[in-house]
Amino acid sequence: MATGHLCGLLGEDKFEATVLTLTADADSEDFVIQAKWTANNGARELTFYIPERYPDGEDYPYGSLAGAYYEVARKSFEWESGSITRKAVDFSSPDLDQWRAVIDFNVKVTVEGTAIWIKGEGELTGASPWGKKLRQRYPFSSTQKKPLSPS
Numbered sequence: 016m017a018t019g020h021l022c023g024l025l026g027e028d029k030f031e032a033t034v035l036t037l038t039a040d041a042d043s044e045d046f047v048i049q050a051k052w053t054a055n056n057g058a059r060e061l062t063f064y065i066p067e068r069y070p071d072g073e074d075y076p077y078g079s080l081a082g083a084y085y086e087v088a089r090k091s092f093e094w095e096s097g098s099i100t101r102k103a104v105d106f107s108s109p110d111l112d113q114w115r116a117v118i119d120f121n122v123k124v125t126v127e128g129t130a131i132w133i134k135g136e137g138e139l140t141g142a143s144p145w146g147k148k149l150r151q152r153y154p155f156s157s158t159q160k161k162p163l164s165p166s
Contacts, residue, residue, distance in 0.1 A: 017142065021050040021061070023135015030054065032061070039106055039114055039142040043067035046104070046116055048137060060086040061133065063118060065101050075099045083122045085133060097122035114142035
C-alpha cells in the first residue's frame with residue numbers, strides 16, 4: 016500500500032482515491048499506479064502503466080507504450096486520447112517504502128457510448144515489488160508491445 020494522493024476530475028465530478036498502490040520494477044523504472052475510490056454509484060479504479068527509460072517530465076501521449084485504464088462496475092475501459100506526464104520518479108533507495116512517483120494525467124475513455132475526460136495528479140510513496148503476473152501484463156517497453164488491459 017502506498018501513501019500520498021491521486022485526485023482530479025472525472026468528467027465534472029471531483030474524485031480522490033482512498034486506496035493507492037505503486038508497483039515498481041527494481042531492474043528498471045517501469046511502474047504501475049492503481050488508485051481506488053467509491054463514488055455515489057459504486058467502486059472506481061484508475062490504473063496507469065508508465066514504461067522505463069524516459070526522463071522525468073516525459074509526456075506519454077495516447078498510442079505510446081504507456082497505458083491508462085478506468086474501471087467501473089467490473090468493466091475496464093482503456094484510454095482513447097490524452098496524455099500522462101511522468102513528473103518525477105525516485106527508485107534509488109534500497110527501501111521500497113521510500114520509492115516515489117509523481118504523475119499528471121489528462122486521458123479520455125468512453126463508457127457506454129459517453130466520452131469522459133479524467134484529469135488530475137498523483138504523488139505516491141512506498142512501492143510493492145513487481146511480480147511475474149505484472150511482468151506478463153505490462154511487458155518491458157523494450158519489447159515495443161502495447162500493455163494489455165488490467166482486466
